[in-house]
């Protein structure tokens with residue numbers, strides 16, 4: 697059975713473009729995958745705490761050396777990694793905040809990028825361990841960051857996400873970016889995003 701993990705990061709709900717577009721994608725995709733299970737990891741409802749000293753010590757300690765304190769510190773991270781690795785495909789919805797991702801999504805990424813679990817070091821080189829899985833991002837931006845636009849070089853969202861998820865092994869990463877949602881481009885952008893969603897849902 698296919699497991700799709702939906703990771704949502706907008707603190708808005710009914711008014712959130714990234715959540716609305718993502719739900720539309722999942723509803724359409726589910727029609728083609730009636731057997732699939734969709735799991736929602738809502739980072740607004742259940743935010744992941746920031747890292748602390750004990751957590752970082754645990755991250756770089758082999759599990760057979762854990763003290764009870766280190767086991768407790770890394771427990772939530774282990775659960776999130778287990779949930780992440782159990783999925784077959786991923787849809788991550790994200791607003792653009794200050795040219796990049798919301799802090800809740802960054803915290804989540806800090807929890808799931810883990811040595812031995814999602815990446816390894818082999819002969820001095822990093823190797824991603826999450827392979828053969830599809831990943832789709834649906835983002836919402838107030839301004840226009842499309843290639844060629846004045847803001848395009850300031851897009852630290854898509855390049856960052858491609859880099860960090862590439863680091864843990866993903867090679868099949870797609871983006872649907874709804875740009876200019878606080879400009880005159882809004883209606884055109886939403887229509888284009890919906891048309892891409894419609895087309896992608898049938899063969900993703």
Ligand SMILES: Cc1cc2nc3c(=O)[nH]c(=O)nc-3n(C[C@H](O)[C@H](O)[C@H](O)COP(=O)(O)O)c2cc1C
Pocket residue numbers: 706707708711712713714715790791792793794795796836837838839840877878
């Ligand atoms: C704290 C904050 C920071 C934002 N920073 C940016 C930004 O850097 N670039 C941009 O284009 N839009 C920015 N916006 C606008 C949001 O990206 C836009 O409203 C988007 O639709 C939010 O996603 P959502 O509709 O899924 O909540 C920002 C909004 C907030 C609340």
